[in-house]
Amino acid sequence: MRFFTPLRLLILGVALLILGVVLPLLMVVKIIESTYFLNFLAYAMSLAGTVFSTLGLAFYVRIKKNK
Numbered sequence: 001m002r003f004f005t006p007l008r009l010l011i012l013g014v015a016l017l018i019l020g021v022v023l024p025l026l027m028v029v030k031i032i033e034s035t036y037f038l039n040f041l042a043y044a045m046s047l048a049g050t051v052f053s054t055l056g057l058a059f060y061v062r063i064k065k066n067k
Helices: 006-028 036-066
Strands: none
Touching: 006 036
């Protein structure tokens, strides 16, 4: 069984997107200190979440279309 099923990709993508929004919000309200690493990490999480969510949706549609 493959590990990256469409549902798992969607869940991972949404989780990364949420973290990519919450992390900068915490930096703006000064709960955590803004550093270059955290800024890059938030951007990378947001980008990866977008990619994983898009792939998960594409795989899900392809599977449902073939049935």
